[in-house]
Amino acid sequence: MRRLRKRSLQPLVRETTLSVHDLIMPLFFDENASEPVSIASMPGQFRYPLREAGTVARDIRDAGLGAVILFGIPKAKDPEASGAYAADGIIQAAVRAMKSAVPDLVVITDVCACEYTDHGHCGIVGDTAEGPDLLNDPSLDLIARIAVSHAKSGADIVAPSCMLDGMVGAIRRALDDAGFCDLPIMSYSSKFASALYGPFREAADSGFSFGDRSTYQISPSNRREAILESDLDRSEGADILMVKPASFYLDIIAAVRELGLPVAAYQVSGEYSMIAAAADRGWLSRRETVLESLVCIKRAGADLIITYFARDVAGWLHEER
Ligand code: PBG
Ligand code: ZN
Numbered sequence: 001m002r003r004l005r006k007r008s009l010q011p012l013v014r015e016t017t018l019s020v021h022d023l024i025m026p027l028f029f030d031e032n033a034s035e036p037v038s039i040a041s042m043p044g045q046f047r048y049p050l051r052e053a054g055t056v057a058r059d060i061r062d063a064g065l066g067a068v069i070l071f072g073i074p075k076a077k078d079p080e081a082s083g084a085y086a087a088d089g090i091i092q093a094a095v096r097a098m099k100s101a102v103p104d105l106v107v108i109t110d111v112c113a114c115e116y117t118d119h120g121h122c123g124i125v126g127d128t129a130e131g132p133d134l135l136n137d138p139s140l141d142l143i144a145r146i147a148v149s150h151a152k153s154g155a156d157i158v159a160p161s162c163m164l165d166g167m168v169g170a171i172r173r174a175l176d177d178a179g180f181c182d183l184p185i186m187s188y189s190s191k192f193a194s195a196l197y198g199p200f201r202e203a204a205d206s207g208f209s210f211g212d213r214s215t216y217q218i219s220p221s222n223r224r225e226a227i228l229e230s231d232l233d234r235s236e237g238a239d240i241l242m243v244k245p246a247s248f249y250l251d252i253i254a255a256v257r258e259l260g261l262p263v264a265a266y267q268v269s270g271e272y273s274m275i276a277a278a279a280d281r282g283w284l285s286r287r288e289t290v291l292e293s294l295v296c297i298k299r300a301g302a303d304l305i306i307t308y309f310a311r312d313v314a315g316w317l318h319e320e321r
Pocket of ligand 1: 110112114122161162196197198199200201206213267268269270
């Protein structure tokens with residue numbers, strides 16, 4: 001086997017390569033911020049004020065990246081997440097500003113309610129036989145309304161992350177009715193109830209006031225259920241499927257790839273923070289660990305990777321050329 005491992009021959013037999021075109025950079029816009037605020041649990045990441053949106057869009061483009069996914073932190077929260085679909089909401093304004101600064105930047109929006117609800121859950125909450133919880137069907141109109149408001153602001157792709165049953169179908173119908181037949185849906189289709197979202201909940205101020213998300217997100221133990229979730233979203237009209245988190249769930253990425261649609265993997269906040277913390281202590285090489293984590297996510301079957309390291313990686317890939 002060593003014949004082809006000569007240094008000079010390694011590039012010829014490389015099976016998987018990472019490209020800047022695969023990467024999507026997550027960004028936080030905070031209506032309460034007046035300057036970039038660093039996120040303590042995610043060193044190197046920031047919550048940006050709206051007025052930085054144009055600058056950030058140009059920085060991202062200049063780094064060589066082509067796509068971002070946006071999360072918003074509103075000034076006010078309420079039980080109905082009304083800030084999430086406001087025409088002048090933080091995300092709607094950020095999309096307009098980024099698209100006008102860099103028209104060919106692909107701007108994806110996370111479609112969920114949890115940053116906008118005072119209880120922190122991903123939709124409408126009410127009483128169930130087991131106590132207060134997220135109500136599935138009563139939340140579908142809200143989620144569809146958020147998606148349409150993002151579309152009207154100029155989003156290129158909408159990405160529902162609430163894990164409601166029927167969310168993709170409801171959004172597809174609402175988009176079509178509003179004239180956005182050509183707008184793709186990237187569904188967070190196989191999203192696990194993971195401890196690795198901890199740093200994000202601090203970053204996006206989206207922690208919940210009671211309960212947890214285990215009644216709507218998938219148990220880490222359940223592989224067949226996860227594949228079924230992605231398959232259902234495909235049948236409802238999803239254009240891109242997603243597995244989230246990424247590195248602990250490579251078997252799910254490989255299985256979802258068999259469904260035939262493009263697959264995105266989300267290297268989540270906890271995956272970022274684990275590598276960042278170990279690298280800050282000198283325990284791991286940041287560059288080597290990040291590049292290995294991402295090439296392995298691709299090897300498993302992901303076409304696209306959402307990663308907070310996207311900007312670093314774009315710089316490293318540029319140096320390697
Ligand atoms: C909101 C949402 C979450 C993430 C993306 N969208 C958090 C959650 O479901 O609690 C996690 C992203 C990350 O950890 O980087 N629905
Ligand atoms: Zn949510």
